[in-house]
């Protein structure tokens with residue numbers, strides 16, 4: 218049932234963005250997820266972010282694994298490139314695609330089971346390599362698609378729908394991404410689009426590995442009392458460290474803010490993140506402090522959201538490997554073949 222296309226009819230007065238597309242042009246087919254599933258709100262935030270960024274849909278490659286979360290790329294960016302990989306294997310397929318064609322904008326969409334359980338090794342390596350991508354985990358603490366088993370991000374002590382407490386320690390993907398070297402790390406909540414949309418926009422414009430963990434309640438299997446990933450629990454325990462405004466590079470930045478209340482962070486393309494500090498002395502430029510802060514607040518039962526860490530001088534895997542700038546499919550034989558003389562020299566040096 219994931220193929221139900223939306224009607225093509227558009228109201229003639231729908232607003233278009235700078236590249237001539239309406240918001241509808243960034244949507245996908247009709248969602249078949251449960252009504253109220255947090256994942257649908259994340260899809261809507263991705264649609265809005267890409268429309269506001271004036272991204273041409275054919276310039277995006279969206280990749281996912283397996284799960285309700287990994288189904289969601291069908292429900293947004295219907296005119297973009299898509300690849301639904303094997304469970305937990307999205308990061309390696311994304312890495313390969315990115316190395317072959319750096320001209321596309323890479324969006325990896327995954328679940329907590331997909332990334333923290335079966336795909337944990339894959340998650341780790343694409344973060345530490347600095348693949349230029351926006352990696353979103355739609356985190357509900359359960360395997361929604363296979364009927365609600367605890368995933369590796371379920372908090373210890375959190376209760377299943379049948380009242381059984383999780384006895385295992387949980388994996389916090391934000392702390393892991395910070396430790397692994399991701400250069401943009403944030404946490405959002407599917408029920409807070411005002412925070413999530415600018416986070417996604419900033420992550421897309423970030424050069425390097427950008428990770429967003431979005432707490433996304435599963436209304437079918439993990440939205441009851443005793444769950445730490447329910448709508449009620451997250452609303453009551455959400456502690457935002459900042460609010461973001463994303464200013465695209467083409468806009469002239471004229472507004473000034475009083476010192477101490479707003480931090481401006483420049484991105485590679487000239488766009489600017491304006492961070493409205495909510496937490497006392499929170500510095501998103503300090504990786505170690507970010508890890509400590511998340512863990513410390515967790516011990517007080519708080520879920521810290523917002524932009525937790527960003528490296529203004531980030532670089533990506535292409536810079537580390539010094540790869541050719543053009544996509545591989547745009548290289549001709551003369552670019553690829555060094556010639557008999559150079560080849561002989563190379564072979565001689567390897568003897």
Ligand SMILES: Cc1ncc(C[n+]2csc(CCOP(=O)(O)OP(=O)(O)O)c2C)c(N)n1
Nearest residue numbers: 284285286304328329330331359360361362
């Ligand atoms: C190799 C493999 N193992 C197990 C499964 C069964 N399976 C499908 S989805 C899933 C878990 C999905 O959980 P998550 O990534 O959290 O997505 P959600 O449905 O919660 O959004 C599992 C275990 C599978 N499809 N392939």
Ligand code: SF4
Nearest residue numbers: 251254285361435436
């Ligand atoms: S089972 Fe859970 S995660 Fe899957 S669509 Fe339903 S509410 Fe969403």
Ligand SMILES: [Mg+2]
Nearest residue numbers: 328329357359
């Ligand atoms: Mg899940």
